[in-house]
Amino acid sequence: MASALRCEIIPVTPFEQNCSLIWDTATMRGALVDAGGEPERLLERVRHHGITLEKLLVTHGHLDHAGAVRDISDQLQLPIEGPHPDDLFWIEGMPLAAENYGFPPVRSFVPTRWLKQGDEVTVGGLHFAVSHCPGHTPGHVVFYSEPTRLAFVGDVIFQGSIGRTDFPRGNHADLIRSIRERLFPLGDDVRFVPGHGPISSFGQERRSNPYVSDAALGCQPGRAAGAEARLGPDGGQKNAAGTPRHLIPQPVTGGAAARNLKRNPLRARFRFYDYFWITCISLLDQYGIRADESAPPAGPWGRA
Ligand SMILES: [Zn+2]
Ligand SMILES: [Zn+2]
16 A cells, blocks of 8 residues: 555644644554644544554744653654754743743753754655745744645744744744745645644635735745845855844845735734634634544544
8 A cells, every 4th residue: 555644633732733643544654743732632642543653743842832742752762853953942942931831841852853954754654855944933844745735834834824933033034935935836736734723725825825925025936025135055044244143134025015014014913913813713713623533534634
C-alpha cells in the first residue's frame, strides 16, 4: 500500500491551538505537529487510531504550540524536530510564559534536530518540505506535503488574518515576505492547517486576506510589494550593519496596504486580538462537529 497522509486536528489549550496528529496510512507511523498542551488527550487520540508515534514536530516556540512537547517526548522517548534555532529564546521562555498565562507548569526542551530552510522531515513513508517563515517568531517553520498539497503553517497565516508581529523579535516585513515568497508560490490549490481557526487555501488568502492578498499589496505572488530586501537563503531580514533584526525600523508594506491601515485602523488593530476572534470563529464554524467520530473525515486532515 502506498503511503498516504491522514490528519486529525485536535484543538488544545485555552487558545484552541490546532495540534495536528498526522500519520502514514501505509505504516501507521505518525507524528504530532505542535503538541501545545493536554498531552493525555493527544495520546488518547494516538491510541484511538492505533498509531505508533515516531516524532514530535514543532513550528515555533510559543507556549500554546510547544507546551506539551517535553512531557510527551520524555514519556515516549521521541525525538523533537523543529523549529529553527532562532526560536530558542521562546522555547526557553515557556516555563515563565506558562506561569504568566495561568497554564499548568511547562518544561522547556532542546530539539533533537533544529530545522532550516530547505530541510526535509519524514513521518513513516511521508516527506515534508521545511520552509523557514520568520516574522511571527524569528525561527518559525512550516511543514509542507507536496503530494497531498497540504501545509501546516502554525501562526504564519490564518483564514482572513496573519500572525501577530508585536512580540519580541517579531517582524511584520519578514512575515509578509514569508507568506508571499515562501508560501503562496507553492500554489493556489495548496490547503493549509493554521495554528488557530479553520483551514483555508493559499489561493483563497491571495484573493481575500486583507493583509496579504494580491489586491491589498498590489502585486503578484512571489513578491512582497514595497519590500526592498528579499529573504536570505536561511530566511530572515539581513542587515549589513549587523543590527539585531528586532531593532531594524519596520518598513510600511505596500501602498495599498498602508492606505488600508489608515482608512480602517480598527480592522488593522483586529489582528492583535486574533487569538480571541479566531477562537470565536472556530468554535462556531468548525469545531461544533468535532466530537462526531463516526463521520468520515472531511479531507486528508480529518476532524477531531
Ligand atoms: Zn505563535
Ligand atoms: Zn498560536
